[in-house]
Each structure stands twice: as structure tokens, then as C-alpha cells.
Amino acid sequence: MNRWVPGFAAGIGLALLLNASPAFPRVIDGVVALVNEEPITFSEVREEVAEGMGIPVGDADAFLREERDPATMLRWINGIVESVLVRAELTRKGQAVTEGEVDRAVESVRKANGLDEKQFEELLAKEGLTVPAYRRRIRWQMERGAIVRARKFKEVTVTEVEVRDYFQENAERFLVGGQVRLDTLFFPVGSADPAAESVARARFAAQQAVDAIRQGQTFEKAYDAVLATFPEARRLSGDFLPMEDLLPEMQQEVRRLRTGETSQPFFAEAGIFVVHVVARRGGTPGEYSKVKDALREELTDKRSEKAFADILEELKKSASIDVRL
Numbered sequence: 001m002n003r004w005v006p007g008f009a010a011g012i013g014l015a016l017l018l019n020a021s022p023a024f025p026r027v028i029d030g031v032v033a034l035v036n037e038e039p040i041t042f043s044e045v046r047e048e049v050a051e052g053m054g055i056p057v058g059d060a061d062a063f064l065r066e067e068r069d070p071a072t073m074l075r076w077i078n079g080i081v082e083s084v085l086v087r088a089e090l091t092r093k094g095q096a097v098t099e100g101e102v103d104r105a106v107e108s109v110r111k112a113n114g115l116d117e118k119q120f121e122e123l124l125a126k127e128g129l130t131v132p133a134y135r136r137r138i139r140w141q142m143e144r145g146a147i148v149r150a151r152k153f154k155e156v157t158v159t160e161v162e163v164r165d166y167f168q169e170n171a172e173r174f175l176v177g178g179q180v181r182l183d184t185l186f187f188p189v190g191s192a193d194p195a196a197e198s199v200a201r202a203r204f205a206a207q208q209a210v211d212a213i214r215q216g217q218t219f220e221k222a223y224d225a226v227l228a229t230f231p232e233a234r235r236l237s238g239d240f241l242p243m244e245d246l247l248p249e250m251q252q253e254v255r256r257l258r259t260g261e262t263s264q265p266f267f268a269e270a271g272i273f274v275v276h277v278v279a280r281r282g283g284t285p286g287e288y289s290k291v292k293d294a295l296r297e298e299l300t301d302k303r304s305e306k307a308f309a310d311i312l313e314e315l316k317k318s319a320s321i322d323v324r325l
Contacts, residue, residue, distance in 0.1 A: 085312065086315070147311055172258065180243055181278040182237070185219075189270065204230075219276050
């Protein structure tokens with residue numbers, strides 16, 4: 001039975017030693033949820049926030065302790081709940097992702113980018129990630145893919161006809177020589193170290209803005225809300241601009257969005273950006289052959305997201321989930 005029980009996660013600062021098995025003792029620093037009797041701790045949520053937002057653990061701790069919206073806290077807890085359920089299901093089916101598989105996946109990414117280990121670590125640091133955090137991210141991606149293939153493979157298979165139809169539905173994204181009008185939030189950080197406090201505040205504020213927009217607030221109100229967290233934030237809006245005049249990173253994000261959609265936070269030059277596509281005009285149709293492979297992957301990803309959501313719903317219905325806030 002799936003139970004979401006509001007309450008108080010008592011003793012967040014109190015360390016209790018519990019044995020998950022005789023060989024693997026586990027320190028519990030304050031249980032915020034139980035998933036089929038497996039505890040999720042405050043420190044695990046804190047690490048999830050730090051990795052998800054690319055901020056130091058200390059800043060994630062402050063973020064969680066100051067957060068007043070239960071829905072925000074639940075969203076972070078829910079991510080860990082889902083990973084526990086998926087991992088348990090894969091283990092039950094004998095299809096658990098091994099450390100060796102994660103090693104090979106990470107090494108493949110490093111080599112594909114032509115980086116030695118030091119360069120790889122530096123690149124991750126710019127994104128606010130450590131190598132262990134990146135490994136956890138890769139593992140989660142692999143586990144999501146594994147459970148979708150195991151349970152919904154036919155539902156995510158994409159045909160050539162479907163890819164071409166998808167191209168037609170998204171034709172505005174691939175116009176050549178067109179112009180775009182954007183509403184943009186800019187969080188300047190200059191050349192600050194990725195672990196610097198200013199970068200952490202900027203990441204936090206950018207995510208706040210995106211969360212507010214996702215919850216139905218206007219772009220303007222989202223901007224007003226983040227000024228208390230990051231007074232240096234700027235809102236940039238104006239007339240139509242040629243796509244080619246945008247920063248390369250911004251062009252990439254805009255091409256992922258339909259008119260009316262808002263991006264996730266992304267780095268470009270001296271800061272973090274969030275862009276909202278207000279309108280497009282002009283341009284000539286792009287060539288299908290140049291984007292079909294990327295679109296096939298994008299459509300597969302969308303279907304995989306839907307399939308994964310269905311799997312999670314099924315897993316949660318048969319699980320005992322006790323969230324304590």
C-alpha cells in the first residue's frame with residue numbers, strides 16, 4: 001500500500017546506527033521516508049539536492065532547512081523514493097546495474113570527449129559535480145533505461161514514419177535564418193570558481209525561477225521572486241533577434257523548445273541563463289536529414305519518460321511508502 005504520511009522527521013541531527021545487513025551497518029541521521037521499510041535519510045536528500053542543483057552540500061543543507069514549501073521537499077524525496085523502487089525491482093529481476101557497467105559507461109564518456117582523468121574532473125567541477133556524483137547520475141540513467149527495456153520495450157520503439165511526423169510537428173524549431181524573441185533570466189557569476197558561494201547562489205536562484213514557472217507563475221513573477229535570493233539577477237527582454245546572433249549555448253537550448261516553453265538553467269559565458277521562447281518569425285524550413293537522428297533520440301526519450309512514469313506508478317501502488325515531513 002502506498003502511504004504518504006505528513007509528520008515530523010524527528011531527530012534530524014541524531015545519528016542512529018541501524019544494520020541494513022550484518023555486514024553493512026548504516027548511519028541514519030534522521031529518517032524522512034521509509035520505502036518498503038528501507039529508510040531514506042535527511043543526508044541522502046541533501047546529497048540529492050546538492051547534485052541536482054550543482055551546489056555544495058552545505059548550501060543544499062541551508063536550502064532544505066530554509067525551504068517552506070512542502071511540495072519542493074517532496075519532489076526531492078520522491079526522486080530518491082523512485083531510485084529505491086527501481087533498484088529493488090531490477091535486483092528482483094536479476095538485472096541490477098553493476099559497478100563494472102558504471103565504470104565502463106563513465107570511461108566511455110571520458111574517452112569520447114578526449115579527456116584525461118584530470119581534465120574530466122575539471123569539466124565536471126564546472127557543472128558542480130564530483131566524479132562520484134557523476135557516477136551516481138550515470139547509474140540512475142542506466143537503471144531507468146534498464147527497467148524501461150525490461151517492461152516497456154515495444155512502447156518506446158520509434159519508426160521512421162513517426163520521426164518524420166515529429167519533425168513536421170516541430171518544424172518551427174528547425175527554421176533556418178529565422179528570428180526569435182526571448183524573455184531571459186541571467187545570473188552573472190563571472191569567472192568564479194564552480195564551488196564558490198556566488199555560483200551556488202546563482203544555481204539555487206535559477207532553479208527557484210524554473211520551479212516557480214513550472215508551478216504556473218509568470219516569467220515576470222518568477223524573476224521578482226528570485227531577487228531576494230540573488231539580487232544580481234537580470235531580466236533581459238526585447239525585440240526579435242536572428243538565431244545566429246545568440247550565444248551558441250543559447251541557440252542549442254532554443255532549438256529544443258517550442259514557442260511558449262522555458263528552458264532549464266544552463267551555463268553560457270559569464271553566468272547561468274534561463275530562456276523563455278516568446279515568439280518566432282521568418283526563416284526557411286530546415287532539412288529533415290540533418291536532424292532526423294537527433295529527433296529519433298528525442299522522441300525515444302519522450303516515450304521512455306512516459307513509459308518510466310507508468311512503471312513508477314505501478315511500483316508505487318504495490319509499495320509501502322511513508323514520507324515524514
